[in-house]
Amino acid sequence: MANNIGFDFTQNVSRALKDKQLRKNFKFAMGNFILKRQQIFPDKNETERLRESGKAIKKRALSKLPHLLEQLEEKCTRNGIQVHWAETTAEANQHVLRIMQAHSATRLVKGKSMVSEEMGLNEFLDQNGIEATETDLGEFIIQLNNEKPSHIIVPAIHKNKKQIAQIFHQKIPATPYTEDVEALNAIARKTLRQKFFDAQIGLSGVNMAVAETGTLCLVENEGNGRMCTTVPPVHIAVMGLEKVVEKLADVPPLLRLLTGSATGQLITTYVNMITSPRKNGEKDGPKEVHLIILDNGRSEILADPELRQTLQCIRCGTCLNHCPVYTRIGGHAYGFVYPGPIGKILNPQVEGLKKAGILATASSLCEACAEVCPVKIPIPQLLRRLRNEAYTREPSCTVKECGCQQNLIDSLAWKGWEVINTRSRLNAIGRKIMGVVGSKIPPLGPLKLWNRYRIPPKFARKSLHQLVKEQGVENE
Amino acid sequence: MKEYPEKPDTVYYFGTCLIDMFYPQAGMAGLNLIRREGIRVIFPQEQTCCGQPAYNSGFFKEAKKVALQQIRLFAEDYPIVVPSGSCAGMMKHHYPYLFAEDSNLDAVKRFSNRIVELSEFLVQVLKIKLEDRGRPVKVTWHSSCHALREMGVIEDSKSLIRQLKNVELVELLNENECCGFGGTFAVKQPDISGAMVADKVEDIRQTGASRLLAGDCGCLINISGAMEYQNLPVKGQHLAEFIWERIDGK
Amino acid sequence: MSNRSRDRILSRLHGAGKQVSSPAAAASDLPFEKLGRDEKIGKLKNFMEAVRTEVHVVDSQNWIEPLKGILKKREIKTLLYAPQTAIGDTLQKHWPGEDENDGLPELVTYLGQIENFKDRLFHTDAAITSTLGGIAETGAVILWPDKKEPRSMSLVPPVHIAVLDADKIFNTFGEAMQTQNWPEKMPTNAVLISGPSKTADIELILAFGVHGPKELIVLILS
Numbered sequence: 001m002a003n004n005i006g007f008d009f010t011q012n013v014s015r016a017l018k019d020k021q022l023r024k025n026f027k028f029a030m031g032n033f034i035l036k037r038q039q040i041f042p043d044k045n046e047t048e049r050l051r052e053s054g055k056a057i058k059k060r061a062l063s064k065l066p067h068l069l070e071q072l073e074e075k076c077t078r079n080g081i082q083v084h085w086a087e088t089t090a091e092a093n094q095h096v097l098r099i100m101q102a103h104s105a106t107r108l109v110k111g112k113s114m115v116s117e118e119m120g121l122n123e124f125l126d127q128n129g130i131e132a133t134e135t136d137l138g139e140f141i142i143q144l145n146n147e148k149p150s151h152i153i154v155p156a157i158h159k160n161k162k163q164i165a166q167i168f169h170q171k172i173p174a175t176p177y178t179e180d181v182e183a184l185n186a187i188a189r190k191t192l193r194q195k196f197f198d199a200q201i202g203l204s205g206v207n208m209a210v211a212e213t214g215t216l217c218l219v220e221n222e223g224n225g226r227m228c229t230t231v232p233p234v235h236i237a238v239m240g241l242e243k244v245v246e247k248l249a250d251v252p253p254l255l256r257l258l259t260g261s262a263t264g265q266l267i268t269t270y271v272n273m274i275t276s277p278r279k280n281g282e283k284d285g286p287k288e289v290h291l292i293i294l295d296n297g298r299s300e301i302l303a304d305p306e307l308r309q310t311l312q313c314i315r316c317g318t319c320l321n322h323c324p325v326y327t328r329i330g331g332h333a334y335g336f337v338y339p340g341p342i343g344k345i346l347n348p349q350v351e352g353l354k355k356a357g358i359l360a361t362a363s364s365l366c367e368a369c370a371e372v373c374p375v376k377i378p379i380p381q382l383l384r385r386l387r388n389e390a391y392t393r394e395p396s397c398t399v400k401e402c403g404c405q406q407n408l409i410d411s412l413a414w415k416g417w418e419v420i421n422t423r424s425r426l427n428a429i430g431r432k433i434m435g436v437v438g439s440k441i442p443p444l445g446p447l448k449l450w451n452r453y454r455i456p457p458k459f460a461r462k463s464l465h466q467l468v469k470e471q472g473v474e475n476e
Numbered sequence: 477m478k479e480y481p482e483k484p485d486t487v488y489y490f491g492t493c494l495i496d497m498f499y500p501q502a503g504m505a506g507l508n509l510i511r512r513e514g515i516r517v518i519f520p521q522e523q524t525c526c527g528q529p530a531y532n533s534g535f536f537k538e539a540k541k542v543a544l545q546q547i548r549l550f551a552e553d554y555p556i557v558v559p560s561g562s563c564a565g566m567m568k569h570h571y572p573y574l575f576a577e578d579s580n581l582d583a584v585k586r587f588s589n590r591i592v593e594l595s596e597f598l599v600q601v602l603k604i605k606l607e608d609r610g611r612p613v614k615v616t617w618h619s620s621c622h623a624l625r626e627m628g629v630i631e632d633s634k635s636l637i638r639q640l641k642n643v644e645l646v647e648l649l650n651e652n653e654c655c656g657f658g659g660t661f662a663v664k665q666p667d668i669s670g671a672m673v674a675d676k677v678e679d680i681r682q683t684g685a686s687r688l689l690a691g692d693c694g695c696l697i698n699i700s701g702a703m704e705y706q707n708l709p710v711k712g713q714h715l716a717e718f719i720w721e722r723i724d725g726k
Numbered sequence: 727m728s729n730r731s732r733d734r735i736l737s738r739l740h741g742a743g744k745q746v747s748s749p750a751a752a753a754s755d756l757p758f759e760k761l762g763r764d765e766k767i768g769k770l771k772n773f774m775e776a777v778r779t780e781v782h783v784v785d786s787q788n789w790i791e792p793l794k795g796i797l798k799k800r801e802i803k804t805l806l807y808a809p810q811t812a813i814g815d816t817l818q819k820h821w822p823g824e825d826e827n828d829g830l831p832e833l834v835t836y837l838g839q840i841e842n843f844k845d846r847l848f849h850t851d852a853a854i855t856s857t858l859g860g861i862a863e864t865g866a867v868i869l870w871p872d873k874k875e876p877r878s879m880s881l882v883p884p885v886h887i888a889v890l891d892a893d894k895i896f897n898t899f900g901e902a903m904q905t906q907n908w909p910e911k912m913p914t915n916a917v918l919i920s921g922p923s924k925t926a927d928i929e930l931i932l933a934f935g936v937h938g939p940k941e942l943i944v945l946i947l948s
Contacts, residue, residue, distance in 0.1 A: 017671050032930050053756055066739035085732035137936065138927035154927055161929050185925065185933045192937060197848055213912045223923035223938020226881050230915075231840070241735070248909045252899040253756060256864075263926070266773060267864035269938065271918035279914055284840035284876040295735045303742035324654045328671045362665050364658025364672070365532055366621040381573070387534025414530055418538040421493075422545045424522035434497060446663040453670035454701030457498045464496040464503035468519045473489075473507065475521045 007335035009358045016329040022158055026330050029157045033321035036264025037372065054257045055376040057250045058312040065302060068211040068244045069293065075214025079276035081289045089119040092238060092294050096121060096203070099236055099290055100130055105200035109192075111218070111225035112136035113205030114152060114315060115238045115294055117337045121203075132203075133195050135224035137188050144171040150331030150339065152317035153262045158330050192224065202228035202286070206239035207314070208254060209291075212247045214275060216291065219259060221269040229274060235286035237274075241293050242302075242311035254314060257374035261316035297350035304398040306385060310345050312375040319369035319379060325362055334359060341369040345382045352400035353390050360386040431463040478628070480592075480600045481555055486516040487597075488556040488590075490546070492563045493525040494693035495714075502693070502714030506559040506594050509716060513602050517557075520549040528566040531574065532659045540574055547571075547580075547587045556590045557597045559716055560692050561623025564593040569626055593623065594716060595633040595691055608640035609724040615643055616685035618676065618699060619652050620692035633691050633715055640722050646683040650675070657698040673702040681708055688712045758863065758898045766862040766895040767946060773865020777921035778934055779942045783892075786947035790820040793887065796943060797852065798829050805831040806853035806883060808875040813856050813889050836876055847878060852885035858916075859894035859902055860946075866920040867944060868902060870913045877915050886939040888919065892948040 016022060041047040061068060073083045086092035092115075100108065108125065110116065110132055122143070125132045134143040138155035142148065145167045149155030156164065161179045168187055169177040175187055204225055208217040216237050218225050229235045245254065259265045278285040302308045320326045320340030331339035336347040336356060344363060347356040365380045373379065386399060391410065393403025420427055438459025443451050450456060462470075487510060495503040510517050523546055531539035546567070550556050558564040568591040575584040598604045617637065619630045637645050656662065656672025663669075676699055680688050688703070688710050690696050700712030761769065771781045784792045797805065808814045822828050834850060837843045855875050858868040867888045871877035880886050896902040899918070903909070908916075923938030934940065 013665070013667055017667055029930055049756060065742075066736050069739070070736065085729075085735055087731045087735055091731060135937065136927075137925045141927070154930070156927055157930075161931075164928055181928050181931045181933050184928060185936060189936055193848070196937070197844065212909055215912050221923065222925050222936040223881060224936070226877075226917070227937050230877055230881055231844075233841070241739075248903055248912075249900060252903070255899070267861075267866055267918065267920050269777070269919065269921055269923055271866075273912070273916040274914070275912040275916075276914045279873075281873040282876065282914060283836050283838065283843075283873065284878045285871075285914055293735075295731075295738075299735055299738040299742065302739060308742075324656070324672055325665075325668055328668060361661070362668060364621070364654050364656060364661040364669070366654035366658070367625040368621075368652075368654065371625055384532060384534060387532075388536050389534075391534050392536075410535075414533070414535040414538045417530060418541050421524040421527075421542040424524060427524045431496065438497075446660075449663045449666040450701075452666055453673060453705060454698065455704040457697040457701060459497055460500045462500060464491040464500035465521060467500050467504050468491070468507065469521065471504070474516070474518045476518060 007355065009333070009335060009362070012333035012335060013329050013362075016333040021160070022330050023328060025158055025160050026327050029154070030321050030327045033264065033318070037261060037318060037321070040260045040264045040266065050253060050257060051374055051376050053253045054314075054374050055312065057245060057254060058314070058375045061245050061250070062242070062302065062308060062311055064246065065241070065244070068246055069241060071211040072209055072214060072244050075211065076291055079214050081214065081276060081291050084290060084292045085295075086292055087295045089294065089296050092119050092292050093121060093124045095290075095292050096125070096236060096238075097128055097130075099234065100125075100201055103200060103234060105234070106130050107195075107198060107200050108132040109195050109199040109202050109228045109232065110134050110139070111202070111204035111220065111228040112139055112155070113203065113238055114337065115205055115240050116203065117149060118296060119238070119294070133192070135192050135195065135228060137185070137222060140188055140192065141167060144168070148332065151320060152315055152338065152340075152342075158332070196227045196231050199228070199232040201234045201236060202232040203236045203238065204229050206237050206243050206291075207258065208251060209239055209244045210248050210251065211244050215248065216274045217251060217255075218272040218274070219255070219268040219270070220272070221263075223270065226270055226272055229272065230285055233286055234288045234290070235274075235277075236290045236292065238292045238294060241295055241298050242313075258314050258316050261318040261372070261374045300398075301349050307349060307382060307398065309377050310349065310382060312377050313342050313346070314375055315342075316374055318372050318374065322368040322372050324364070324366060324368065341379045345379055345386065348386050349399055353386070354401045354404045357386065357390045357401075357405060360390070428465060431465065434459045435461045435463065478600075480596070483601055484515065484555055486518065486554045488550045488552075488554050489517050489519045490523060490526070490550070490556055490558045490563065490567070491519065492558065492560045492693065494697065495559060498697055499693050499714055499717070502717040503559060505714070505720035506557070506716035508720060509598060509604070510557060510602070513604065515602075518554065522549050526563040526566045528562060528570075529659050531566065531570060536574060540578070543567075543571055543574060544580065547584060550587060550590075554590065555592050555597070555601075556587070557592050557594055559594040559714070561593055561620045561627045561629060562692050562694060564591050565622040565626030567591045593627045593629045593691070595623075595636060596627070596629045599632040599635055604636075606636065606639040606719060606723055608642045608722050610640070610642055610722040612642045612644070613687060614646055614683070614685045615687040615689050615718070616646050616648055616680055616683040617651065618648065618655060618688060618690040618695055620690055620695045621654050623691050624652060629691070636715065636719060637689065640719070643722065646685050648679045648683060650679055655695045655699050657694045659694065662698060673698055674706075677702050677706055677708060680710055686710055687718065689715050689718055691715045758901070760897055761862060763892065763895075766897065767892055767948065769862040770860050770865050770895055771946070773862075774921060774944060776865070777924070779865075779921040779944055781944045781946065783946045783948050786892075789889070789945050789947055790816065793854075793945065794828075794830060796887070797831055800852075800885065801829075802831040802851045802885065804834050804850045804852070806834045806836065806847075806850045806879055808855070808879070809835055811856055811874050813854065814874075817854070836879070840876065840878060847882050850883045852887060853879040853883040854887040854889065855879050857888050857890045857894075858906070859896055860890050861899050861902055861918065862895055863898045864920065866918040869917045869919060871915050871917070872913065877917065880917070880919065881938055884935070884940045885943065886919075886941070887943045887945065890944055890946050892946050
């Protein structure tokens with residue numbers, strides 16, 4: 001499924017930066033998340049140990065990924081869960097459609113799933129005459145308004161109370177306008193309760209899949225996920241193949257990291273662990289459980305020893321919360337399913353550098369994300385790597401469409417920079433020249449962009465090299 | 477826990493290209509603060525740039541060539557003091573990464589191990605004592621990202637400011653937020669960078685300080701340029717230069 | 727079709743793995759503080775109350791009376807429970823006959839499978855279930871629904887009452903898994919519950935009572 005053909009990042013950014021309400025909403029929300037995370041991880045040393053543990057667990061899983069997936073499949077199958085594999089999002093969509101058609105089902109209730117966004121599942125099902133209702137409150141709100149999520153954890157964070165009240169009033173029949181949060185919740189609860197009751201099939205994502213026992217772990221606060229995976233007679237779970245972990249014992253530390261990083265909670269309201277469909281004698285739970293394992297570029301990412309760290313991600317969203325860029329442009333500007341720092345490293349690898357490589361430039365490499373990532377993905381390092389791949393066309397390159405940014409101007413500019421900085425006499429001459437003419441440089445190209453928001457710096461008449469020489473400081 | 481060498485007799489000084497071009501006085505101030513403690517400072521005249529601009533832009537080959545050039549110039553086993561968190565971070569943490577597959581890796585590591593940022597050198601190694609001879613002034617401090625997150629020297633920098641008894645340090649509300657420089661980021665994503673520096677300037681305005689201090693010249697040219705553009709009469713200054721002024725060393 | 731995809735995916739993954747050697751197996755167990763019984767009860771109570779769970783520490787020999795009080799206060803009309811369980815038996819024994827009107831709810835049982843019971847289930851006021859244990863570190867009860875206590879009991883009715891044995895409170899989730907040997911016997915569904923359902927999706931303002939129960943009441947039998 002092609003995401004966003006004709007995506008214009010520059011335009012998106014411009015629009016977002018001018019949107020005062022958007023910036024206000026995000027500034028408030030992200031500030032809140034940052035504080036919450038500080039409060040839930042107060043001890044620096046303990047947090048470090050926990051993050052090291054999380055990183056080790058994910059690295060271990062990735063180092064055995066195919067074996068663990070095979071083990072997961074074997075355990076799940078033995079327990080009665082039907083496992084399907086999908087190389088592409090199109091295939092994954094077909095799996096879902098087939099299951100729905102096998103049950104003559106036209107109504108699906110969905111728990112929150114970023115993989116299902118990757119699949120573009122709702123649109124696909126709609127084209128096939130199937131109603132897919134989002135039941136997570138945030139997803140429910142944006143579905144009503146025909147929008148995409150703007151954050152991995154809180155999809156409607158770009159909206160404030162007024163905007164949500166307006167959406168409910170306009171899009172849900174017989175709903176008065178109210179900004180009272182309790183009332184808005186009650187409206188959502190009432191509307192969705194009927195959907196749960198009537199649902200023929202329920203769909204969910206997977207936070208962690210345990211290979212040791214064939215168990216799917218899901219976390220949530222609202223109870224909609226449990227509703228989707230308990231009430232309807234059929235449950236479909238969709239997961240990215242990197243979500244598998246080796247042992248049940250790996251779950252508690254990752255859980256602590258996930259809930260702490262995502263929402264600043266010690267634990268979510270529910271931690272739901274599913275190992276089989278309804279057994280003989282049991283009175284409820286789905287009679288059929290399906291697990292769709294999606295690749296969509298992940299297996300290629302695994303092949304690169306450095307970039308595979310991208311797959312350590314547990315989708316907590318904390319990198320978004322701490323990113324000064326994300327806070328100012330919001331999630332939609334990124335144009336792809338995954339926004340923020342994780343999106344900047346993931347999307348170019350999955351979609352290719354031509355379409356999504358520009359995202360890797362939208363970072364000042366401040367490292368705020370790396371500082372908080374619960375599984376210690378070195379995001380700034382991977383951004384540099386992607387930038388390098390964009391300009392390099394060599395057999396050692398592994399990212400799709402590497403070298404697509406290669407151009408004469410940049411190559412010459414950096415070669416020139418290299419020459420000036422490896423030949424000290426040239427460097428000295430250059431400095432002397434800039435000391436004289438520096439302030440007279442016409443504002444073209446990069447300087448023009450600099451001057452949009454700043455006065456340019458003044459070149460010193462005498463460089464440090466000269467001052468030092470004059471002071472008689474030793475040279476060696 | 478970081479480990480620091482004993483007070484040495486001799487150090488190298490790496491000026492950094494931005495200081496060289498735009499803030500040479502800051503570079504001299506840093507050098508003088510070290511000499512003041514009776515230490516011999518060597519400044520290899522052929523030094524140029526740590527290579528970070530090319531590295532951050534994805535031009536690794538070019539960055540490596542420039543890096544290797546610097547490494548050759550600082551051959552003796554003296555600490556290398558750097559008046560910039562980002563250049564120090566580049567040479568300390570990123571050089572080993574850049575040269576990971578290179579035959580020069582050992583030499584690179586020996587170089588990187590000797591890198592010390594100026595604030596941490598003054599505080600942790602020299603245990604410098606400062607006497608403030610200046611008039612009362614209100615200042616605020618910006619934590620450069622790499623000084624904060626790569627080199628961990630912010631507390632050292634601030635402790636130097638706090639030693640000056642006539643200086644009132646008012647902290648920024650979002651002290652640790654990036655100023656938006658990011659090297660070529662400022663011109664590759666000019667509007668996002670502009671939004672970030674505008675917020676930083678607003679923060680500074682709120683403190684009522686008359687000086688903005690930082691340990692990194694990338695941040696300084698960015699923030700000072702923006703303050704001037706917005707007609708905010710606050711002077712942006714490198715910490716070393718400010719300290720040198722306050723202790724009235726001329 | 728799926729099998730060919732499976733093979734291609736796995737073949738790529740196997741090929742990719744050759745580049746990297748396996749890291750040293752990391753200990754997933756992090757050190758934790760081992761608390762005494764009363765401390766564990768206190769810790770669990772505090773954390774659960776912080777997320778609006780109502781926690782009562784009651785006498786294990788007499789928890790029915792406090793339960794009756796809780797139900798009467800809320801004017802609960804129907805209480806779903808599981809007969810042939812320890813708490814089910816105790817409940818039955820102490821419940822008044824059908825003729826007596828104590829202001830107590832009618833005891834309701836799960837009739838057959840959910841397909842036949844759905845309507846009734848969605849209109850029941852409250853449900854009471856046993857628990858496998860509790861976790862002090864994060865404040866949660868552990869449920870392993872089974873044939874007798876279906877999982878929708880702790881999900882659908884707006885009030886959920888969970889009965890927790892004070893001796894079965896573990897320090898951490900990891901400890902619970904290890905002590906009870908979870909890897910050997912994972913049930914169809916296991917769930918940790920820390921409080922009533924909630925959301926903060928609207929401007930991060932916390933609101934309770936979304937799709938799961940609006941109220942969670944935990945009776946700690948001590």
